[in-house]
Amino acid sequence: xxxxxxxxxxxxxxxxSFTTLTTTGYGNLxxxxxxxxxxxxxxxxxxxxxxxxxxxRIVRGASAKRAASSDA
Numbered sequence: 001x002x003x004x005x006x007x008x009x010x011x012x013x014x015x016x017s018f019t020t021l022t023t024t025g026y027g028n029l030x031x032x033x034x035x036x037x038x039x040x041x042x043x044x045x046x047x048x049x050x051x052x053x054x055x056x057r058i059v060r061g062a063s064a065k066r067a068a069s070s071d072a
Contacts, residue, residue, distance in 0.1 A: 021047035
């Protein structure tokens with residue numbers, strides 16, 4: 001998945017997935033081939049959706065807390 005120079009191990013796959021999901025993207029592992037690139041795109045989209053969901057929940061919780069304190 002990562003080419004000849006990098007060992008295609010579970011550790012490398014998890015590291016690549018984590019750096020893609022968190023949008024860190026160090027660039028030391030690059031997917032080779034259409035399948036690997038497609039998986040990387042899906043991984044990046046999943047990371048963005050998770051971030052959007054987490055931020056929305058935090059904002060919703062903060063606004064609900066603010067509304068409850070102003071009603072009291």
